[in-house]
Amino acid sequence: MPPLPTRSVPRTAELLATHDVQAGRRAHDLPGKLFIVEGIDGSGKSTQLDLLHKYLVSEGYLVVFSEWNSSPIVKQTTRRGKRLHLLSPMSFSLIHAADFASRVHAQILPALQAGAIVLADRYVYTAYARDAARGVNRRWLRKLYAFAPQPTLAFYFDVPLDVAIQRITNRGESTKFYEAGMDLNLSPDPWTSFRLFQGRIRREYERLVPEFGLTRIDATDALVRQQQLVRSMVAPHLEGAMKVDRNALGNALWAAGLQGRYLSQSMREEAEA
Amino acid sequence: MTARRFYGARPPGITTEPLPGRLIVLEGVDGVGRSTQIALLQEWLEHRGFAVIQTGLTRSMVAGRGIQRAKRGNTLDPITLNLLYATDFWDRLERQIVPALHAGMVALADRYIFSLIARARVRGLSGRWLRDLYDFALVPDRVIYLDIDVEQLLPRVLAGGGFDYWESGQDYLRDPNLYQNFIHYQEALLKEFRRLARANRLTTIDARGSVSQVFTRLKSELEGMLDDMAAEPLATGPALVLPSAARSQAPQRLRREQPV
Numbered sequence: 214m215p216p217l218p219t220r221s222v223p224r225t226a227e228l229l230a231t232h233d234v235q236a237g238r239r240a241h242d243l244p245g246k247l248f249i250v251e252g253i254d255g256s257g258k259s260t261q262l263d264l265l266h267k268y269l270v271s272e273g274y275l276v277v278f279s280e281w282n283s284s285p286i287v288k289q290t291t292r293r294g295k296r297l298h299l300l301s302p303m304s305f306s307l308i309h310a311a312d313f314a315s316r317v318h319a320q321i322l323p324a325l326q327a328g329a330i331v332l333a334d335r336y337v338y339t340a341y342a343r344d345a346a347r348g349v350n351r352r353w354l355r356k357l358y359a360f361a362p363q364p365t366l367a368f369y370f371d372v373p374l375d376v377a378i379q380r381i382t383n384r385g386e387s388t389k390f391y392e393a394g395m396d397l398n399l400s401p402d403p404w405t406s407f408r409l410f411q412g413r414i415r416r417e418y419e420r421l422v423p424e425f426g427l428t429r430i431d432a433t434d435a436l437v438r439q440q441q442l443v444r445s446m447v448a449p450h451l452e453g454a455m456k457v458d459r460n461a462l463g464n465a466l467w468a469a470g471l472q473g474r475y476l477s478q479s480m481r482e483e484a485e486a
Numbered sequence: 487m488t489a490r491r492f493y494g495a496r497p498p499g500i501t502t503e504p505l506p507g508r509l510i511v512l513e514g515v516d517g518v519g520r521s522t523q524i525a526l527l528q529e530w531l532e533h534r535g536f537a538v539i540q541t542g543l544t545r546s547m548v549a550g551r552g553i554q555r556a557k558r559g560n561t562l563d564p565i566t567l568n569l570l571y572a573t574d575f576w577d578r579l580e581r582q583i584v585p586a587l588h589a590g591m592v593a594l595a596d597r598y599i600f601s602l603i604a605r606a607r608v609r610g611l612s613g614r615w616l617r618d619l620y621d622f623a624l625v626p627d628r629v630i631y632l633d634i635d636v637e638q639l640l641p642r643v644l645a646g647g648g649f650d651y652w653e654s655g656q657d658y659l660r661d662p663n664l665y666q667n668f669i670h671y672q673e674a675l676l677k678e679f680r681r682l683a684r685a686n687r688l689t690t691i692d693a694r695g696s697v698s699q700v701f702t703r704l705k706s707e708l709e710g711m712l713d714d715m716a717a718e719p720l721a722t723g724p725a726l727v728l729p730s731a732a733r734s735q736a737p738q739r740l741r742r743e744q745p746v
Contacts, residue, residue, distance in 0.1 A: 290552030311569035318563040348498035356618035
């Protein structure tokens with residue numbers, strides 16, 4: 214484990230200042246592991262990451278989960294921008310980069326430094342694909358995200374557009390303005406726009422797979438087969454990853470002959486597990 | 487009409503039509519007198535018959551309030567803060583500055599990318615990353631950098647309400663002494679500004695002295711550019727936006743985008 218930083222410069226800034234555009238490469242020096250999933254809406258990536266999450270937790274690993282668009286500092290601004298349709302391709306791109314930067318700084322990087330496993334539902338490749346589909350310069354995007362730690366493994370859940378749309382409609386969901394790319398005026402019909410826009414995103418992902426060595430998973434395969442494949446690829450990287458003692462509370466209660474009736478329900482369940 | 491250029495690749499969402507207006511930027515540290523000079527400039531320009539809009543940091547619809555909110559917390563890192571400012575800057579470029587230039591107006595910007603770069607540089611961010619990030623910015627017709635020393639700045643800042651948390655670098659300097667931090671931060675910032683001014687050939691104006699002395703220096707710097715603009719036939723601009731229409735649009739846009 215590297216020595217803890219002692220300077221007052223915040224860590225993300227340090228990563229960027231010292232490693233410039235190669236910043237991501239430094240992730241290899243960090244003791245933690247970063248596994249991320251990518252894919253268009255309806256590819257099933259979140260389902261697979263959720264299964265992986267539960268598996269790793271059951272194996273006793275300390276897992277930190279990070280979701281796209283979830284920074285407590287930024288997400289309100291993004292939501293408001295989306296609700297009021299204020300975001301243009303560039304402001305959409307920049308506000309999502311701000312959200313990501315905040316999560317790297319406060320959540321992802323500290324966990325990796327501590328040696329934990331980090332799971333991210335969507336990562337920089339979502340921005341590369343989506344923003345490029347909106348006409349944002351690809352080279353500029355890669356420089357913008359230079360501060361991102363490089364993932365240990367990045368899974369791309371590849372699904373044909375028709376299958377993805379079928380899954381979304383089966384869930385009974387309607388299209389959202391920005392997810393359908395309605396801001397680009399591709400079509401006045403939301404589903405037509407969605408198809409055109411997600412098709413563009415899919416083509417961008419096709420470029421990213423070879424460029425960044427993303428691991429392609431056939432998302433039309435049986436769910437359990439996909440999960441087995443994901444676990445088998447994650448397994449070799451787990452050695453030395455931080456574990457958490459889930460029986461600590463139960464052991465303490467047992468040793469003292471107590472029932473823990475003042476503990477909350479969730480803590481008791483955990484202790485009994 | 488001047489050729490419109492971006493520092494990097496042309497970003498999406500910007501018209502490819504001619505932009506016959508002029509973009510004038512005032513840069514410099516807090517307390518140097520930028521807003522006073524901008525207010526005088528606007529009056530002077532309007533008196534001469536130019537249609538003017540003003541824009542400044544955190545006045546965007548999309549991110550203005552978000553920045554104020556984020557700065558109230560204590561978990562804000564410099565990259566996130568910078569990207570929030572970049573969002574705010576882009577939104578104003580897209581919604582305020584470019585439409586005004588398209589309509590043949592003079593856009594006065596109170597701070598531009600140089601302030602954002604200088605602030606981030608002193609907080610340890612990579613200069614290369616910042617240059618790459620802000621290369622979506624439109625190259626202004628003129629950037630005036632108002633230069634000052636910390637000794638002259640001190641009384642102005644004290645008279646204007648004292649030391650601000652962010653303007654004293656309290657977010658990254660760990661010394662409990664606010665006065666020392668202010669000096670340290672402002673000196674580092676001034677060094678960055680001067681470096682940027684040299685590297686980008688900004689027009690440096692000495693901001694020491696009285697408001698009217700500084701304003702006189704400012705006017706003489708801008709005179710030639712405005713004479714050129716006045717001499718240009720309107721035909722270089724888009725036919726549909728006449729000066730009268732531009733004027734009637736402008737106040738409405740400004741009111742709507744003022745921070746609440």
